[in-house]
Every structure is written in C-alpha cells, then in structure tokens.
Amino acid sequence: xxxxxxxxxxxxxxxxxxxxxxxxxxxxxxxxxxxxxxxxxxxxxxxxxxxxxxxxxxxxxxxxxxxxxxxxxxxxxxxxxxxxxxxxxxxxxxxxxxxxxxxxxxxxxxxxxxxxxxxxxxxxxxxxxxxxxxxxxxxxxxxxxxxxxxxxxxxxxxxxxxxxxxxxxxxxxxxxxxxxxxxxxxxxxxxxxxxxxxxxxxxxxxxxxxxxxxxxxxxxxxxxxxxxxxxxxxxxxxxxxxxxxxxxxxxxxxxxxxxxxxxxxxxxxxxxxxxxxxxxxxxxxxxxxxxxxxxxxxxxxxxxxxxxxxxxxxxxxxxxxxxxxxxxxxxxxxxxxxxxxxxxxxxxxxxxxxxxxxxxxxxxxxxxxxxxxxxxxxxxxxxxxxxxxxxxxxxxxxxxxxxxxxxxxxxxxxxxxxxxxxxxxxxxxxxxxxxxxxxxxxxxxxxxxxxxxxxxxxxxxxxxxxxxxxxxxxxxxxxxxxxxxxxxxxxxxxxxxx
Numbered sequence: 001x002x003x004x005x006x007x008x009x010x011x012x013x014x015x016x017x018x019x020x021x022x023x024x025x026x027x028x029x030x031x032x033x034x035x036x037x038x039x040x041x042x043x044x045x046x047x048x049x050x051x052x053x054x055x056x057x058x059x060x061x062x063x064x065x066x067x068x069x070x071x072x073x074x075x076x077x078x079x080x081x082x083x084x085x086x087x088x089x090x091x092x093x094x095x096x097x098x099x100x101x102x103x104x105x106x107x108x109x110x111x112x113x114x115x116x117x118x119x120x121x122x123x124x125x126x127x128x129x130x131x132x133x134x135x136x137x138x139x140x141x142x143x144x145x146x147x148x149x150x151x152x153x154x155x156x157x158x159x160x161x162x163x164x165x166x167x168x169x170x171x172x173x174x175x176x177x178x179x180x181x182x183x184x185x186x187x188x189x190x191x192x193x194x195x196x197x198x199x200x201x202x203x204x205x206x207x208x209x210x211x212x213x214x215x216x217x218x219x220x221x222x223x224x225x226x227x228x229x230x231x232x233x234x235x236x237x238x239x240x241x242x243x244x245x246x247x248x249x250x251x252x253x254x255x256x257x258x259x260x261x262x263x264x265x266x267x268x269x270x271x272x273x274x275x276x277x278x279x280x281x282x283x284x285x286x287x288x289x290x291x292x293x294x295x296x297x298x299x300x301x302x303x304x305x306x307x308x309x310x311x312x313x314x315x316x317x318x319x320x321x322x323x324x325x326x327x328x329x330x331x332x333x334x335x336x337x338x339x340x341x342x343x344x345x346x347x348x349x350x351x352x353x354x355x356x357x358x359x360x361x362x363x364x365x366x367x368x369x370x371x372x373x374x375x376x377x378x379x380x381x382x383x384x385x386x387x388x389x390x391x392x393x394x395x396x397x398x399x400x401x402x403x404x405x406x407x408x409x410x411x412x413x414x415x416x417x418x419x420x421x422x423x424x425x426x427x428x429x430x431x432x433x434x435x436x437x438x439x440x441x442x443x444x445x446x447x448x449x450x451x452x453x454x455x456x457x458x459x460x461x462x463x464x465x466x467x468x469x470x471x472x473x474x475x476x477x478x479x480x481x482x483x484x485x486x487x488x489x490x491x492x493x494x495x496x497x498x
Contacts, residue, residue, distance in 0.1 A: 030256035034227050035489055037242045037254055043169050044249025050164055051173060053218050055180040057157035060121070060212040062184025064128060064151050067208055068093060068144070069299055070192035070349075072453075073340045074201045079137045083457065087449035090300065092141050096148030098442035104153040105435015113156040113163075113431060114224040118216065120153020125212040132205040155438050159431055162422040163225045164245070167489050170423065171368040175415045178360055182411075184211075185353045193346035227427045227490070230258065271429045272436065280424060281433070283477045287376070287417055288437045290474035293444030293451075294383055295410040297467050300452035301390075302352055302403050348400050355404035356411035363412040367419065371486040376416040377479035383409040384471035387464050413474075424483055426491035444470075 032040075068090050076086050100120075108116040127146035134140035158177065165173055188208055195204040229238035239258045246253050272281055341349075359379075366375035386406045394402070417437075425433035456463040 031259040032254040032256050033259065034230050034238060034242070037226070037246075037258070038164065039166050040254045041166075041242065041246045041249055041251045043166055043173075044245075044251060046245045046248040047165060047169070047173070049248075050161055050222060051176065053215070053222055054157040054161045055177050056211070056215050056218075057117070057121075057154045058177050058180035059184035059187070060124070060215060061151050061154045062181045063188040063208045063211065064124065064147055065093075065296075066185045066188045066299065067205065069302075070189060070196070070341070071201045071204065074196060075137070075140065077340065081137065083454050084450070085137065087453040089141055089144060090296070090449040091446040092145040093148035094296075094442040094445035096145040097152040098439045098446070099152075100149040101152040101155070101435045101439030101442065102432075103435075104156070105432045105439070108153075108156050108159070108431035108435070109228075109429065112224050112228055113160050114219070114222070116153050116431075117156040117160070118219055120150050120156070121212055121216050121219075122150075123153070124150025125209050125216070126150075128205060128209040128212070132202040132209075152435075152438065155434050156431065158418060159422060159434055160222065160225050162419075163227045163427070163430075163490065167487065170419065171486070172364055175360060175364045175367065175419070177418075178357060178411055178415050182353065182356045185356065186350060187211075189346060189349050189353060193341075193343065196340075231427050235259075268429070269432070269436075272425075272432055277425070277429075279482055281436075283481055284417070284421055284424070284433075284437055285440050286477045287380075287474045288421075288441035289444040290380075290470045290477075291410065291413045291417055291444070292441035293448050293470055294387075294467055294474075295414060296445045297448040297452050298403070298406045298410050300449055301456060301463075302349060302407075305399065305403075344396075348396070348403070351400050352403035352407050355407035358404065358408040359412045360415075363415055367416060368486070371484050372416055372420040372423075373478055373481045373484055376413065376420070377475045379409050379412045379416065380471050380475035380478055383413060384468040384475065387468040387471065391461055391464055417478075420481075420485055423485035423488065423490065430490075 072086050072089070075081065075089070079085075104116050104120060124147055127143050127150060131140065131143040131147060134143055161173070161177075162170060188204075191207060192204055195201075195207060223241045223244065224237070226238040226241045229235075229241065235258055242258070243253060245251075271277070363375070363379070366378065370378075383406065386402060386409060390399075390402050390406075392398070392402075421434055421437050422430065451463050451466060455466075
C-alpha cells in the first residue's frame, strides 16, 4: 500500500519540472515591431522608388486641380458663363473631393491604403477622359465633380510614404513631395499655353489624363503598408513586405519575431474625436480649412488678376489678353467677361508657380529645427501679410513678385500640415484623420472661388482682408496645437500616447 501512495507523487513532480523548464529559456522572448524594423532597415533604394512613384501622385493631382484655373477663361467664352457659374465649377470639384475624402479614409483604414489609392486613380482617369467630351456646361460640372471624387483618394500615397519612412527622414523627405506638385502645376500651365490656342481645351484634358494612366501601371512595385497589414493581424504579409524592403535596401532585419497588437477597432470617428485627440483634431480642421482657402484663393486670384487686370498698373494695354470673337451677335448681348490668357499671362503663372518650391529648403529646416507647430505658425503669419501687400499699386513685375511669395508661403503651409497630420494620429485612425482633414479643407477650397472670382471683382481690398484674417486665425491655431510631432515615432494605437 505504501508504494502505491508514493508513485503518483513522483509522477506529478516530474511533470511540474517539465512544465517549468521552458520558462527559464529566454530565446523565445525576443520580438520586434514594425517601427523597430523600419528604423533598423533604414533609408535606401526602396524609399527612393517609393518617393518617385508615390510622389508622382502629386503630379497627377496638381494637373487635375490646376486644370480648372487655365481652362476657366475658355469655357467662360465658349458657353458664355457668368462669374458665379465659373466659380461653381471649382466649387463642385472640391465638393466631390470633400465627400469622398471621408469615404476613402474610412475604407483605407479598413481595407488598405494601396487598394483605395488604385481605385481612386482608376476613377479619376476615367471621368477625366469623359470630361473632354462634355457637350454642355452642366455635363462639364458633373464630370469634373466625379474627377474631384477620384482625386480625393490620392492622399493615401502620402500615408504609404509616411508609414514606410524612418523617423529621422520624414521631416526631410515628405516636404520634397512639393516638387512633384510643382512639376504637375508647371506641366499643365505649359501644356495649356500650347494646346489651348492650337487644338483646344478638350485635347488639353485628354493629354492631362495620360500621367495618371501611366502611374497606375507603376503601383504594382509598391506594396501595401506593413503597418496596416500588421494592424489587421496579417503579420505574415507585413513580415514579407519588410523582408523585401530589407533585400532591396541591402540591409538587415531585426532579430526575433514580429509582434504587434491587432487593432480590432480601426477607422472610428469616436477615436478621432475622443478625449485624447479632440482638441488636436478640431484645431487641425481649422488649419486645414484655412490653408486650403488661402492656397486655392491664391491660385484662382492669380488667374483672375491676370484675366481681368484688377491690380492697378499691373499690365500695359499692349500686353492685354486676346479677345475671343463669339458667333453671331451674342457677343454684344452677353453680360459675361470673355478674355483668354495672353502668352505673357502664362509666363506670369509659371513664374508664380515656381514660387511653390522657393521656400522648400527653409521649410525643411524650419520643420526639423523649429518643429512643426512653430514653423507653420510663422509661414501662416507671413501669408496673411503678403495677401495685404497685394493691394499695393504696383507694376507687372511687382505683381509677379507678390504672387511668387504667396505661392511659396501657401505651399509651405500645406507641406507642414500634411506632415503633422500624418504623424500625429496612430495607425488605427491615420487614414481617417487624413481623410477627414482633407475632406473638411475642401470647404475652404469651395468658398475660395466665390471670393477670388466674384467678391474680388466687387471689392478687391475686402477679398484680400478676408484671406488675410483667415490666415491669422490659422497661425494662432497652429501655435497652440497640443502635440509636437518633431522626432516622434509613429504611434500604432492611442494607448501609446502618454
């Protein structure tokens, strides 16, 4: 009987020893996150390709947005449009942009950045081509609205770039995206100066859609964001992406196992407007609306100033634009202004557009040394000042100089707020944060045409004061933002924010 009682005790003690033995081995505990992998792999050839391909989305977006500015005088003449009808075209483009920015942001946080980017490009290219066949003004407005819906998804390219770049390179590489926007703007203005006088605005739209179609073919070289993949539980896909980047960069992966919390709750408005982000989100929205209002106000005001010669002494009579002869006797009865751009006007637009990159080196230095908040507040304050300086009676070269500086400042504003918004939100709501900001900023873009193309004709100083006042509000809002993202790693979830 004694032996029967001791046997079970011996077996139990052996089992305990076997169970406890693995706990003393530390090899299995070595893990790393996507952030660790991105920092370890570093910057290399993959990131150069990423910058070129995703940055080129800015070329396409700039061409589609700037297209309205160069085509407006022509369609005004062809369909004999009133001021409000010309302004409505731009407003409806940004209305479509506003609605679909939120939708694409939600979908990108749930189904992936890459898929939404591809869909948005296919959508935009299709409706852009259809626009060139518009039989009437109503059809033109509708189809350009659809183009605006597609263009709204291009912001996912910036998010993909942000999520793949190491922390110390984001402040330097992301502002360089402005070079691509500048290239798109210059390309469409240059094309317009040649194509519109020869084969017409419809062919300009067809030619402008070609870069978007080519870029769709290049997307296959860029993978889905590893941060998104791991946040959905697809760790194997994220690991494969990181290993591929390491091979391309001829770098190494960190040792251990890729581990990241699965985010069950992604892309929720409740998180965006929760206690941790409420103040940040509201102030970001104010800044986005103001920057967009100022940016597109400058673009449209430039075209309007040149088309209508609203600034005293800005142009001599010999340099005035070419009048367009309308058929029959409608020219004498039409209440609308019909005046297309002269070659000198296109030159002025090109020079002022080049201004968008003039402050880029200083913008990069400000972002990285002064921080995102202070840099943005300074450039917004300067933007307010230069809007008021436009009221000075000046020569044509003086007007060009003021427009040059304004374009430089508003471009710097957009650079900084894009970077800040992409950095301040965690992966779980990053695309939604960018989407809602990009959507609401279109309110400013929708209002801008009526200020630049309608109010400015009635009260030039009143329009400038309005633009300047909005910029002052944005400068104050930027200075008082609660979070500085300079040198801060991208967050995965709001639990990481202290």
